[in-house]
Amino acid sequence: MLSEKLTSCGIADTTDIQTSWPSEERLKKGPVVIVECFQEIPCNPCETSCPRNAIVVGVNINDLPKVDHNKCNGCTVCVSRCPGLAIFVIDQNYSPTESTITMPYEFLPLPQKGDMVDALDRAGEKCCRAKAIKVVNTKAQGKTPLVTLAIPRGMEKSVRFFKMVS
Ligand code: SF4
Numbered sequence: 001m002l003s004e005k006l007t008s009c010g011i012a013d014t015t016d017i018q019t020s021w022p023s024e025e026r027l028k029k030g031p032v033v034i035v036e037c038f039q040e041i042p043c044n045p046c047e048t049s050c051p052r053n054a055i056v057v058g059v060n061i062n063d064l065p066k067v068d069h070n071k072c073n074g075c076t077v078c079v080s081r082c083p084g085l086a087i088f089v090i091d092q093n094y095s096p097t098e099s100t101i102t103m104p105y106e107f108l109p110l111p112q113k114g115d116m117v118d119a120l121d122r123a124g125e126k127c128c129r130a131k132a133i134k135v136v137n138t139k140a141q142g143k144t145p146l147v148t149l150a151i152p153r154g155m156e157k158s159v160r161f162f163k164m165v166s
């Protein structure tokens, strides 16, 4: 069941987020997908793009994707394929104090590796500073480049976008 916050203003709250969150045991093993797709829509590129069958929508294309986090190796292939920009990959093992989040980014200019940016939450509010550590923009990503940010440990459930700063 969707939270009132999600149905009224489109912003997932902690109860919505928990339904898509991997176990602590899986998070400790390395990068893993986070699929924040909460509404039934006719869509399944997440399923068809995953080489490990970690995401299943199934016969009814309106069903919500089901994720087997233990099959996912965090390859990020599905992130740029999702038209809803609803898929992220999180790695809590980046450093003793930082995690990473890989997200789709369809704006220009793209950040450069090493740039500091303002990380934003789901409401578009600044929640911390972050460093762009990887930017991938090849033919394989189509028109949806991938940006990986290093973020302070503990911000994995909050950071979902970023703003370039001059
Ligand atoms: S990150 Fe890779 S392995 Fe994991 S669900 Fe996406 S495509 Fe599949």
Ligand code: SF4
Pocket: 035, 036, 037, 043, 044, 045, 046, 047, 057, 065, 081, 082, 083, 084, 085, 086, 087
């Ligand atoms: S591709 Fe994205 S929007 Fe479409 S069903 Fe999968 S997660 Fe949802």
